[in-house]
Amino acid sequence: MTRHDFTGLWVYLSASPLLGLTLTLLAYLAAWQLHRRAGGHPLVNPVLIAVLMLVGVLWLTGTDYDTYFDGAQFVHFLLGPATVALAIPLYGQIERLRRMALPLGLTLLCGATTAIVVAWVVGGALGASDASLISLAPKSVTTPIAMAVVEALGGLPSLTAALVIMTGIFGAMVAQGLFRLLGTRDPAVQGFAIGLAAHGIGTARAFQISAEAGAFAALAMATNGLVTALLTPWLLPWLSRWFA
Amino acid sequence: MLNAITLLLVFQLAGEVITRALALPLPGPVLGMALLFVTLVIRGGPGKSLHDTAHGLLGHLSLLFVPAGAGIMLHTDRLAGEWQALLAALVVSTLAALAVAALVLSALLRRRGRRP
Numbered sequence: 001m002t003r004h005d006f007t008g009l010w011v012y013l014s015a016s017p018l019l020g021l022t023l024t025l026l027a028y029l030a031a032w033q034l035h036r037r038a039g040g041h042p043l044v045n046p047v048l049i050a051v052l053m054l055v056g057v058l059w060l061t062g063t064d065y066d067t068y069f070d071g072a073q074f075v076h077f078l079l080g081p082a083t084v085a086l087a088i089p090l091y092g093q094i095e096r097l098r099r100m101a102l103p104l105g106l107t108l109l110c111g112a113t114t115a116i117v118v119a120w121v122v123g124g125a126l127g128a129s130d131a132s133l134i135s136l137a138p139k140s141v142t143t144p145i146a147m148a149v150v151e152a153l154g155g156l157p158s159l160t161a162a163l164v165i166m167t168g169i170f171g172a173m174v175a176q177g178l179f180r181l182l183g184t185r186d187p188a189v190q191g192f193a194i195g196l197a198a199h200g201i202g203t204a205r206a207f208q209i210s211a212e213a214g215a216f217a218a219l220a221m222a223t224n225g226l227v228t229a230l231l232t233p234w235l236l237p238w239l240s241r242w243f244a
Numbered sequence: 245m246l247n248a249i250t251l252l253l254v255f256q257l258a259g260e261v262i263t264r265a266l267a268l269p270l271p272g273p274v275l276g277m278a279l280l281f282v283t284l285v286i287r288g289g290p291g292k293s294l295h296d297t298a299h300g301l302l303g304h305l306s307l308l309f310v311p312a313g314a315g316i317m318l319h320t321d322r323l324a325g326e327w328q329a330l331l332a333a334l335v336v337s338t339l340a341a342l343a344v345a346a347l348v349l350s351a352l353l354r355r356r357g358r359r360p
Contacts, residue, residue: 024307024310024311025307027310028304028306028307028310032304046306046307047306047309047310047313048313050307050310050313051310051313051314051316054310054314055314055316055317058314058317059317065314065315065317065318068311068314069311069315072310072311072314073311075307075308075310075311076308076311076312078301078308079273079308079309079312080253080256080272080273080276081249081252081253081256081273081301082301082302082305082308083256083271083273083274083276083277084252084255084256084259084273084276084277084280085252085277085297085298085301085302086277086298086302087255087277087278087280087281087284087298088280088284088290088294088295088298088299089298089299089302090277090281091281091284091285091289091290094285100353102352103349103352103353103356104349106348106352107345107348107349107352108345110344110345110348111341111344111345111348112341114337114340114341114344114345115337115338115340115341116337118333118336118337118340118341119333119334119336119337120333122329122332122333122336122337123329123330123332123333126328126329126332126333127326127329128326128329128330128333129326132326132329132330133333136330136333136334139334139337139338140337140338140341142271142274143312144271144273144274145270145271145274148271156322158315158318158319159319159322159323161312161315162315162316162318162319162323163330163334165309165312165313165315165316166316166334167334167338168309169313170334170335170338171338171342174338174339174342175342178339178342178343178346179346182343182346182347184346184347184350186350186353189346189349189350189353190346192345192349193341193342193343193345193346193349194342196341196342196345197338197341197342197345198338198342200305200308200309201306201309203305204302204305204306204309205306207302207303207305214302218277220345222274222277222278225270225271225274226270226274229270
C-alpha cells in the first residue's frame with residue numbers, strides 16, 4: 001500500500017463510525033482479558049483499563065473525542081435499555097425487598113447525605129471552587145441524573161460526567177477491600193452499598209460478586225438517583241452557608 | 245430476543261415521554277426501569293426471552309460506560325488546576341458513603357433479626 005492509499009483509507013475510516021465502535025469493543029475485550037487473567041481482581045477494573053487504552057490511542061492518532069463518539073455512541077446508547085433491563089434482576093429479589101423496605105430506605109437517606117456532604121466539606125476545605133463543588137456533589141448517582149441536577153444548580157455538567165465515571169471506577173475498585181475491613185459479608189448489604197455510592201459501574205461490579213448483590217446494587221442505584229436529585233438542591237444552600 | 249429488546253425500548257420510551265411531560269427530576273430509563281418492575285410485579289415475572297435478553301445485556305454492563313469514560317480527555321485542563329482537592333473529595337466521600345451504607349444497613353438488619 002502506498003502512502004497516498006494509506007492516507008485515503010485513514011481519511012475514509014476516521015470519518016466513519018466503524019472505527020470508533022470497533023476500537024471501543026477491542027479496548028474493552030483486551031481490558032476484560034486482563035481482568036480475567038488477574039482472577040477478576042477489583043483493582044484491575046475493566047472500565048478504567050479500556051478508557052486508558054482508548055484515550056491513549058485517540059491521543060496518539062490525534063483523533064478528537066467528538067469524532068470517536070460518532071462511532072462509540074452505539075455502545076453508549078445501550079445504557080438506556082440496559083438500565084430498563086435492571087428491573088429483571090430486581091424482580092428476582094422481590095420477597096427480600098418487601099421485607100427490607102424500611103432498613104433500605106433509612107440506609108439510602110444516610111448514604112446519600114454522606115456522599116454529598118462529605119464531598120462538599122472535603123473539597124471546600126482543600127480550596128475547590130464553587131462551580132467544581134456543585135459539579136462534584138451528586139457524583140454518586142448515574143450520569144444522566146447527576147448532569148441534570150448540576151445543570152439546574154449552575155455547575156459544569158460535562159465535568160460532572162467525568163467525576164461520576166471516576167467515582168464509579170474508584171468505588172468498584174475499593175468496595176470489597178473496605179467491606180473486608182468492616183466485616184460486611186452479606187451480599188445484599190455489599191450490593192446495596194456499592195450501588196448507592198458507585199451507581200452503574202459499581203452495579204456492574206456487584207453482578208460479579210453475585211446476582212443477589214447485583215440486584216441490590218441496581219435497587220440502590222435507582223433509588224439513590226431519585227433521592228440525590230431531590231436532596232442536592234435542598235442541601236447545597238445549607239452547605240455553602242456553613243462551610244463557605 | 246427481538247420481542248424482548250423491543251419491550252425494553254418501549255419502556256425506555258415511555259419513561260422518556262413521562263419524565264419530560266411531567267418535568268420529573270429523573271432520567272427516562274430510570275423511570276422505564278420502575279415501570280417495567282411494576283409491570284413484572286403485576287404480571288408475576290418476566291418470560292424466558294426477556295429474562296435471557298436482560299441477563300445478556302447486563303453481562304457486560306461495564307462496556308457501556310467506556311465511551312462516556314473516554315470523555316475524561318475533554319477535562320484535562322479543567323481538572324489540572326484543582327485535581328488534588330477534587331480527587332481527595334471524591335475518594336473520601338465515596339469511601340464514607342460505602343462505609344455508612346454498609347454499617348447502617350448491617351446494623352438495622354441485625355436489630356430486626358433479633359426480634360422475632
